[in-house]
Amino acid sequence: MDILFSSLAAGILFGMALSLVALGLTIIFGVMDIINFAHGEFLMIGMYTGLLTAQAAGIDPLLTLPVAAAVGFLLGIVCYLGFIKFLLRGPMIAQLLGTFGLMLFLRNLALLIFGPNDRAVHQGLLVGKSFDIGLGIIIPATKLAAAGLALAAFAAVWLLMNRTRTGKALTATALNPQGARYMGIPTERMNALAWGIGCASVTVAGALIVNFWSVNPYIGLLFTMLAFAIVALGGFGSVPGAFFAGIVVGLITELPGFWDFMTYTFEFDWMLDVPMISFKYMWVYVAYFVIMVVRPRGLFGWKH
Amino acid sequence: MPLLDVRNLTKDFGGLRANDAISFALDKDELLGVIGPNGAGKTTLFNCIAGLHPVTAGQIIFDDEDITRLPAYEVARRGLARTFQVYVASGDLCVLENVMVGAFMRTRERAQARRRAEDILERLNLRELAGAMLSELPVAAQKRVTMATALGTSPKMLLLDEVAAGLNPGEIEEVLAIIRSVHRDMGITVMLIEHVMELVMNISDRVIVLDYGRKIADGHPRQIADDPKVIKAYLGERYVREHSGEVT
Amino acid sequence: MEALKNAFDFSDFPRSDLIIAILVGAAFLIFPLFPHSAFAIATMIQFFIFSLYGMGWNTIGGYGGQVDLGKAQYVGIGAYTTAVMLIRWDIPFWFSMPIGVLFSVSWSFIIGYPLFRLKGHYFAIATIATSLVLKDLFEVWDFVGAARGLEISPIKYAPPDFLRLIFREDVYYYYVIFAFFLLGILYMNWFRKSRLGFQLRAIKDNESVAQSLGINVHWAKIKTYAIATAFVSVVGSFHACYIKNIEPEDTMSLNLSILIALMAMLGGAGSLWGPIIGAGVLIPLKSYLKEWLGASAGLVGIDLIIYAAIIMVISAAEPRGIWGLVEKIRRRRSR
Numbered sequence: 001m002d003i004l005f006s007s008l009a010a011g012i013l014f015g016m017a018l019s020l021v022a023l024g025l026t027i028i029f030g031v032m033d034i035i036n037f038a039h040g041e042f043l044m045i046g047m048y049t050g051l052l053t054a055q056a057a058g059i060d061p062l063l064t065l066p067v068a069a070a071v072g073f074l075l076g077i078v079c080y081l082g083f084i085k086f087l088l089r090g091p092m093i094a095q096l097l098g099t100f101g102l103m104l105f106l107r108n109l110a111l112l113i114f115g116p117n118d119r120a121v122h123q124g125l126l127v128g129k130s131f132d133i134g135l136g137i138i139i140p141a142t143k144l145a146a147a148g149l150a151l152a153a154f155a156a157v158w159l160l161m162n163r164t165r166t167g168k169a170l171t172a173t174a175l176n177p178q179g180a181r182y183m184g185i186p187t188e189r190m191n192a193l194a195w196g197i198g199c200a201s202v203t204v205a206g207a208l209i210v211n212f213w214s215v216n217p218y219i220g221l222l223f224t225m226l227a228f229a230i231v232a233l234g235g236f237g238s239v240p241g242a243f244f245a246g247i248v249v250g251l252i253t254e255l256p257g258f259w260d261f262m263t264y265t266f267e268f269d270w271m272l273d274v275p276m277i278s279f280k281y282m283w284v285y286v287a288y289f290v291i292m293v294v295r296p297r298g299l300f301g302w303k304h
Numbered sequence: 305m306p307l308l309d310v311r312n313l314t315k316d317f318g319g320l321r322a323n324d325a326i327s328f329a330l331d332k333d334e335l336l337g338v339i340g341p342n343g344a345g346k347t348t349l350f351n352c353i354a355g356l357h358p359v360t361a362g363q364i365i366f367d368d369e370d371i372t373r374l375p376a377y378e379v380a381r382r383g384l385a386r387t388f389q390v391y392v393a394s395g396d397l398c399v400l401e402n403v404m405v406g407a408f409m410r411t412r413e414r415a416q417a418r419r420r421a422e423d424i425l426e427r428l429n430l431r432e433l434a435g436a437m438l439s440e441l442p443v444a445a446q447k448r449v450t451m452a453t454a455l456g457t458s459p460k461m462l463l464l465d466e467v468a469a470g471l472n473p474g475e476i477e478e479v480l481a482i483i484r485s486v487h488r489d490m491g492i493t494v495m496l497i498e499h500v501m502e503l504v505m506n507i508s509d510r511v512i513v514l515d516y517g518r519k520i521a522d523g524h525p526r527q528i529a530d531d532p533k534v535i536k537a538y539l540g541e542r543y544v545r546e547h548s549g550e551v552t
Numbered sequence: 553m554e555a556l557k558n559a560f561d562f563s564d565f566p567r568s569d570l571i572i573a574i575l576v577g578a579a580f581l582i583f584p585l586f587p588h589s590a591f592a593i594a595t596m597i598q599f600f601i602f603s604l605y606g607m608g609w610n611t612i613g614g615y616g617g618q619v620d621l622g623k624a625q626y627v628g629i630g631a632y633t634t635a636v637m638l639i640r641w642d643i644p645f646w647f648s649m650p651i652g653v654l655f656s657v658s659w660s661f662i663i664g665y666p667l668f669r670l671k672g673h674y675f676a677i678a679t680i681a682t683s684l685v686l687k688d689l690f691e692v693w694d695f696v697g698a699a700r701g702l703e704i705s706p707i708k709y710a711p712p713d714f715l716r717l718i719f720r721e722d723v724y725y726y727y728v729i730f731a732f733f734l735l736g737i738l739y740m741n742w743f744r745k746s747r748l749g750f751q752l753r754a755i756k757d758n759e760s761v762a763q764s765l766g767i768n769v770h771w772a773k774i775k776t777y778a779i780a781t782a783f784v785s786v787v788g789s790f791h792a793c794y795i796k797n798i799e800p801e802d803t804m805s806l807n808l809s810i811l812i813a814l815m816a817m818l819g820g821a822g823s824l825w826g827p828i829i830g831a832g833v834l835i836p837l838k839s840y841l842k843e844w845l846g847a848s849a850g851l852v853g854i855d856l857i858i859y860a861a862i863i864m865v866i867s868a869a870e871p872r873g874i875w876g877l878v879e880k881i882r883r884r885r886s887r
Contacts, residue, residue, distance in 0.1 A: 033673075083864060083868060086869070087867060087868055087871075090868070090871030091871055092619065092672060092673070093613075093617075093821060093871070094867045094871030095867075097814065097867040098863070098864055100810055101860045101863030101864035101867060102860070102864060104857075104863070105857055105860035105861060108854070108856040108857045108860065109853070109857055112853040225680070225681075228677050228680075229681070232674070236674075281688070282685050282688040282689070285685045285688075286681075286685055288681045289666075293670065293678075354764060355763075356760060356764070375763070375768075376760075377763050377765075377768045380763070380765060380766035385765075388764070396822060397750075397753050397757060401753070404750060405753070405762075405765055405767075406766075408747045408751065409765060412747050414554070417750075453761075454764070454765075456765070457766055
């Protein structure tokens, strides 16, 4: 039983951090229909930013979030104005090709600067601490804090999108770029803003995740794929969809835990032979594929 | 035996009824015009007949066969070809190649497809444009190319979707001549949609009028032009009231 | 007969292009006869391999406009079929290669059927997902060596073994893959003019219009996907015999899938010479940048940074690839 609850808790907490990773992707996709292969690389940059700022300034990694957000925001805007803007004029395959180039560029730049080794946060207020909340659930403090702050960041972005003039202009650009332009909305600036917000939310997610996940230059791709899966499950461009789909994907990554639970609870010996832990992320892809084919609008298909 | 027999065709989009129990039949040697104001359901009717939209209710019989549930490519293979109103061609097929795609429906042989395509281009006065890209052509030529492409499939019947929209009077004359030649010389049954009323009146043997998804009139062009229901649909309630007052 | 004539008919290209093609082909033919480094010939073999991958991708991705980012799974199926059959049952390449194609094509039909109900971005990401699932399965499947992969040990055989395609000198591999390369070009030259080729280009243009011209769009895509798959699988089988050491990470990774698509896109998707030009630029660039900057100068990653920057510039400035640029210049000149 313990293992069941622990897996549930771990899945939900990790899922909340993941939904923040996917949030940026879904905002960018919603506003301008582009798939960004470099998304995971922005997460990696956020992770390094969190880690290095904490080390340099001697503060807790959780306090570096504003720095990560600022770095991400600037990076997003620079990427948009310097590169993505030109890609949008071309066909879809140019966008895939171009953002793949961006991914390769950022990844290898990180490799050149930071080297290939894993780096992790070793000290901090919460590192190594955990709460035992009964029922055998032990929650690492870093994960809990990450989930909580992810939730807060999510709420902030949601408020920005739905309660401010700028957010409404963004939504208008997403729904009908041409119409928005006729209404006097500077769509070009809105696109840049979407990249800024999108990248800031993913770098913040990176600074949170680095507290319990070590970083190396190759980390990006895994998270890009997870974020694609979340965005697809939640419905492309849907902000609330991304949140719930993030939790679903978080739970899917905990399938090995559920598998162990079934194995021990019902004593199915054959289940022991399946190396479930190796399939940790495979189920995410399987879920993506099946849901795309069966329900192309996403699991929660409530876009517009 | 009519070539095309549409019975109680109904099409809903969500809560919106785009076609409401439309029935009509079309003989082999007829040239039928479909008119109606914008949003009357003309293009929806076409798409339903051509198998692009699944119909909500009703039946479509073509050449003694029920084609109601057939996908678009099966409908095309049975000899019912169509053109498209807005043709967005981003690709890299030139005019000749476009027509060859149509011709490839009836043959696997490249040489044969090419001969057929060249023959059609000749008939539609497009020969000198054979090597041009569709996107480089003026609208009038584009419209002719879409007709040529549809004719490439050697159809029994051709559905023309607003082939005269956006053309100047001279170009419209040219298109009319082509439609007549397709109908008379090639022996192809033609059904055309147009919201320019004069054009349809000029060329059609028979006209049906749609308004708000319903068929409100069906008959000879001259009859249609005098039908108060049709005038009302086109010009509005008030116009009819004022002018009928004048007559009496 | 007609098909064969079409395959050899290049008459729609300008004569200057054909002269260049023949000269380059002749240079490829005699290249190994001149003194060369082992590195140069290995790079050439990689060039042929990736040209063929790119040609395969070009059928569905270039002519059909369906951005497929999962081709590596078929490299894997081909490579593993050949390696497993050779190691376990001593079945030579020329028998295992068609069997590999059979496996690949069967798998492509199974996943192609649902896959092609998706369009655009959704399709592209779904192809990645299927490829990654297969890779994850191979990484734990003991029969194929799991994550360690398989190794063909050449000592057991007596090179040059033409039946098993086990050689000690690269020059043999060079001519074998060169022959495949020529066959690939002839096939592609036939394909682009065939009925299916025309149908695909119409589908890329506009699917509704294609339907109305009697084309079963879904089925045409699945068929072409199978053709692309067969191409990739054959070369995957060759790859197993040539490299002799295959792992899921090398043969089935997303990087490989994307690299395959990149060849065709960079050279010019939807053109006969595109994938070849793309591979001709990218493969030597990649190998030599790595050799000069990466390995010898000790700057890890800088080769790939330059490589990535080139990809970015081309995708932003000329999305139709190098061949698109050539055609643009030509059209401007003819005016």
